Amino acid sequence: MNNSNDPLHGVKLEQILTELEKKIGWDKMGELLNIRCFTNKPRLKSSLKFLRTTPWARSRVEILYLKTFCSKHKETGKLIRGILAQNTAVAETTSTKPASFVWPTSKNK
Numbered sequence: 503m504n505n506s507n508d509p510l511h512g513v514k515l516e517q518i519l520t521e522l523e524k525k526i527g528w529d530k531m532g533e534l535l536n537i538r539c540f541t542n543k544p545r546l547k548s549s550l551k552f553l554r555t556t557p558w559a560r561s562r563v564e565i566l567y568l569k570t571f572c573s574k575h576k577e578t579g580k581l582i583r584g585i586l587a588q589n590t591a592v593a594e595t596t597s598t599k600p601a602s603f604v605w606p607t608s609k610n611k
Contacts, residue, residue: 508581509572510564518567519549525570535562561585 522531523546532541537559539552553560565582572578 507577509568509575509578510581513567515553515560515563516546516550518563519546519553522563522567522570531563531566535559535566537562558589561589 526534528540528544531537532544537552539549539559553563565585568575568578568582
């Protein structure tokens, strides 16, 4: 995807958080995203630290930003679908499935 078509191109995470906080506030972000760093004593510095190390939470914040500020941009829907597909692919590769149970058999000699 060409970076000029990406509505998030050049937008830093700190800018995303400050704009969302001004527009909808910490309480509403916590309610919409169900992320604890927004519901329990929210601060910009601690939220940035958490979101930089937690990809699933960062993608939720990016999607909320896109829906809030970039809904009229023609590439927004494509970008949101890409973020969701990427999260699904990561979840499928990192999920641990239990090994199937095999009954032990006795060997006759």
